Amino acid sequence: MGISVYHGNLTERLQIINFIMKLHYQLLAAEAATPATLPVLLIHGLFGNLDNLGVLARDLNQQHTVIKVDxxxxxxxxxxxxxxxxxxxxxLLTLLEELQIEKAxxxxxxxxGKAAMALTAIAPERIERLVAIDIAPVDYHTRRHDKIFTALQAVTDAGITQRQQxxxxxxxxxxxxxxxxxLIKSFHAGSWRFNLPVLIEQYANIIGWQDxxxxxxxxxxxxxxxSPYVQESYRDDIARQFPQARAYVVAGSGHWVHAEKPEAVLxxxxxxxxEA
Incomplete structure (x- = not known):
């Protein structure tokens, strides 16, 4: 059990964190939406935070209520x-329940994207449509982040407090x-805004997958x-778990496709x- 400050839309209060994790989020009310317009839940990747998909949030928020989450x-x-x-x-399900969002x-x-796909296993009825950006529902055996972990740990070990250093x-x-x-966007006052020791220790779970x-x-x-993250060899894995899946390839972009080619992604x- 621990105590954490919880920041929700227009609220800031102490919460007791026990078995249910209360995620930090921002809820952006739609600029123009009908009652039938569904909200959009945006979920960042490893080492990220709720601001990472901001370019998508700003555009989608014109018609949809958008929930950005850490x-x-x-x-x-x-x-x-x-x-x-x-x-x-x-x-994520706990957050949707708290916000009384029946479908998103x-x-x-x-x-x-993997977290979103995992949500289909425990709350299939709450998801209207699913978008996975540059990730597949597979167990990745290649450790792509070891150099990043080394660099992050070096900063921690050096006791550095300034971003430039x-x-x-x-x-x-x-x-x-x-x-x-x-990465440096998550460095504040000499510490990382992600739990580096746990991410290192749990890395096999992060790159892994259970169907x-x-x-x-x-x-x-x-x-x-x-990007190497979604390969043709994963076609059967995708079709088995998501039989209504379709693919869209953004030429000339890497893993951070939404940052490199936001117009194409949008x-x-x-x-x-x-289509809905």
């Missing part, structure tokens, strides 16, 4: 020793400046054309959700 062990959400997809899915369009990037140290390990700038029951509703997989999302 997953457990990320952002301002509580910390926990467990980092599994069933646990993350239960957190759920969009997740990377780890957030942290970024400089990370450049001795990481070559991609875009990745460094993404979910077939979810027979519209599902869109958006893939970065230069066009695909709008075409998909406007």
């Amino acid at each position: 997953l457990r062990n990320h952002g301002l959400s509580p910390r926990a020793e467990e980092m599994t997809y069933p646990a993350m899915a239960q957190d 369009i759920v969009i997740g990037h990377s780890m957030g 942290a970024a400089q140290l990370m450049r001795t390990t990481l070559d991609e400046e875009g990745v460094i700038q993404f 979910v029951p077939p979810w027979p509703h519209p599902t869109l997989f958006i893939r970065g054309g230069l 066009r695909a999302i709008h075409r998909f959700i406007d």
